[in-house]
Structure formats: structure tokens, C-alpha cells
Amino acid sequence: MIPSSTAESIAARLVRISFETEAVSIFEFADAAGGELPAASAGSHIGLQLPVIGERSYSLLPAAGRGRYAVAVLRDDKGRGGSRYIHDQLRVGQVLRITPPRNHFPLREDAGHSLFFAGGIGVTPLLAMASRLRDLGRPFAFHYASRSRASAAFLDDIAALTAPRLHFDDEAGRAFDFGPALAGAAPAAHLYCCGPVPMMDAFVAAARARGFAEAQIHLEYFRPKDAPATDGGFTVELARTKRSVVVEPGQTILAALRSIGVSVVSSCEQGICGACEVRVIGGIPDHRDSVLSEAERARNDVMMLCCSGAKSPVLAIDL
Numbered sequence: 474m475i476p477s478s479t480a481e482s483i484a485a486r487l488v489r490i491s492f493e494t495e496a497v498s499i500f501e502f503a504d505a506a507g508g509e510l511p512a513a514s515a516g517s518h519i520g521l522q523l524p525v526i527g528e529r530s531y532s533l534l535p536a537a538g539r540g541r542y543a544v545a546v547l548r549d550d551k552g553r554g555g556s557r558y559i560h561d562q563l564r565v566g567q568v569l570r571i572t573p574p575r576n577h578f579p580l581r582e583d584a585g586h587s588l589f590f591a592g593g594i595g596v597t598p599l600l601a602m603a604s605r606l607r608d609l610g611r612p613f614a615f616h617y618a619s620r621s622r623a624s625a626a627f628l629d630d631i632a633a634l635t636a637p638r639l640h641f642d643d644e645a646g647r648a649f650d651f652g653p654a655l656a657g658a659a660p661a662a663h664l665y666c667c668g669p670v671p672m673m674d675a676f677v678a679a680a681r682a683r684g685f686a687e688a689q690i691h692l693e694y695f696r697p698k699d700a701p702a703t704d705g706g707f708t709v710e711l712a713r714t715k716r717s718v719v720v721e722p723g724q725t726i727l728a729a730l731r732s733i734g735v736s737v738v739s740s741c742e743q744g745i746c747g748a749c750e751v752r753v754i755g756g757i758p759d760h761r762d763s764v765l766s767e768a769e770r771a772r773n774d775v776m777m778l779c780c781s782g783a784k785s786p787v788l789a790i791d792l
Contacts, residue, residue, distance in 0.1 A: 481738075483572075484506065485570070485571045486502065487563055487564070487567045498546055499546075501543040502542045502544075510542055515535075515598070515601040515604070516598045516601065518576075519533060519572055520746070522570040522571065526554050532578075534597055545626060577746075586612050586662040587614075587663050588663075592649070594626060595666075596627055600630055603634050614654075616638045618649040621643045622643075648671075655685075660684070660685075664676075667694075668695075677692070696745070697743045697744050697762075697763055699761040701781075702783075703724060705782075706720070707719075707787065710788070711792040713792055718733050718735075725780060730792075743780065747777065750764075751790050753775060761781045762780055
């Protein structure tokens with residue numbers, strides 16, 4: 474029996490499954506007890522706590538209805554098993570525990586102009602953001618790229634936005650070119666991108682080449698951009714519990730902590746969701762996440778335990 478909701482998680486019932494493309498389905502959840510689910514800002518994600526598999530994070534689509542959450546899941550048969558489980562095992566009426574909304578990809582609602590660049594299933598958080606700005610009457614431009622029209626998701630929803638620009642690699646004969654899209658952008662515009670890593674890399678390079686500041690460039694990765702730090706050979710000190718652990722070669726910090734029985738909240742375990750963020754008290758982290766900005770990394774005051782390591786012999790963290 475699924476226990477009632479707690480501060481850390483919510484008992485939610487799957488109330489609807491719909492099919493968006495051959496590989497993408499939408500899963501809609503409501504509070505299992507009939508109450509209100511916590512409010513979520515545009516760009517937020519929730520964690521689905523899957524039996525055996527563990528927690529997997531998914532961005533929220535625009536409001537699915539009063540008190541409901543909806544996520545789009547791309548089936549990936551070469552992934553770690555989460556999307557396969559969701560597609561093959563979840564049924565309407567089933568109750569899952571979900572982690573409440575987190576937002577590491579917030580929208581600047583007060584921006585004079587916003588540009589959105591979505592690739593494939595990366596459209597989900599950006600669609601929520603654009604819908605929010607449309608409701609607020611704020612100006613924006615929306616660009617969506619996909620390998621083909623057949624594999625593209627949410628084309629009807631995108632078409633309902635103001636003059637969206639669509640790009641399909643197979644029809645254009647090339648990948649999306651950010652240059653023309655950024656050439657006429659206002660210098661103070663805020664830019665958002667979510668999609669495959671090569672697309673994200675091309676976006677960042679183009680935005681920096683056009684002179685946009687780091688604070689104007691907003692990113693969310695669905696795949697890790699860096700390999701996890703597993704060199705080991707350093708000690709992690711836990712400031713609150715006065716314990717320490719040596720991270721051995723081949724281990725992540727998260728694995729080392731678990732080996733001595735320390736429980737740490739985690740979700741994606743790839744450095745893309747931010748669930749395992751912890752405060753750094755001493756030492757120098759080796760950042761490998763895809764959540765923190767370059768400025769946030771430079772401050773070295775927080776890190777992600779699932780993928781990041783240490784550049785110093787000792788690393789002290791707030792645990």
C-alpha cells in the first residue's frame with residue numbers, strides 16, 4: 474500500500490495516458506487523496522519514484538488541468554530502463570510516489586524579450602515557459618528543431634504559439650543554424666535552450682559569439698555533458714556528522730557515501746536534475762554536473778554528489 478503524502482514525496486495517481494508520437498507518451502497525475510498538488514513554476518521538473526528502477530526526473534508540461542501534473546516521456550530502449558518501465562508498466566489508476574516540483578531552469582518573466590530553442594523532447598520545459606509568457610502578454614520567439622517532422626512532438630501546441638519557427642533536419646538537409654536566429658536578437662534578451670548535447674553546445678557557442686552574457690543564457694540538459702568524476706583518491710569530510718570517507722578510484726562520492734551507510738537524496742544520478750546538490754564547506758570540487766552555470770561553479774559553494782569529484786585532497790561538505 475502506498476503511504477500518504479509526506480514533505481519529501483507525494484502519493485499521486487496516474488489518471489491519463491495519451492500518445493503524442495510513436496515514441497513519446499504523456500502521463501498525467503493527480504493527488505491520490507484528492508487534494509491539491511503543489512504549485513509548479515514554468516521550467517520545473519518532478520521525480521517519478523519507480524519500483525526497482527529508482528527515481529527519474531521529467532519536466533512538467535503546461536498545466537494539464539487544475540491540480541494535475543503532466544510529463545512527456547520519450548521511450549529510450551538504450552537508456553537506463555526508466556522510460557521503458559514507464560511505457561511498459563504504468564497503467565491508469567496506478568499510484569506512485571513523486572518528488573515535488575524543483576526548478577533549476579527558472580524563467581525570467583520580467584525579461585524585455587525571450588528566445589526559446591527546443592530540440593526534440595527538450596521542448597517540454599520550453600513549451601511551459603512560452604505558454605506562461607503568452608498568458609502574461611510578454612514578447613518571445615520560439616524555435617523548434619527535430620530530426621524529422623514524423624518524430625516531432627507537440628507540433629499542434631507549438632503552432633498555437635505566436636509565429637513559431639520550425640526546423641526539420643531531413644527537410645533542411647542540415648542541423649539547425651543558430652546564427653540567423655540570434656543575429657536580430659535584442660542585446661538584453663534572455664535565451665533558453667533544451668535539447669541534445671550537440672545542439673546545446675552549438676547554441677552556447679553561438680550565443681557567446683554574439684556577445685550574450687552568461688546571465689542571459691539559460692540551459693537544461695536531458696543528457697549529461699561531462700563524464701562523472703571517478704578518479705577517486707581523496708577524502709570527503711561530513712561536517713555535521715563528523716564522519717569521513719575515502720573515495721576510491723572507480724567510485725563517485727555518492728557511491729562512497731552509500732558504502733558507509735550514509736543516505737543521500739538523489740534522482741537522475743547523471744548530474745542533470747540537481748536533486749543531490751550539497752553545500753561545500755571546504756576544498757575544491759571537480760564539477761561535472763549539467764545544472765550549475767559557470768559562475769556558480771566558480772563560487773565552489775555547492776556541488777552535485779552523483780557525478781562531481783574533488784581537485785583537493787580533502788573535500789568538506791554539509792552532511
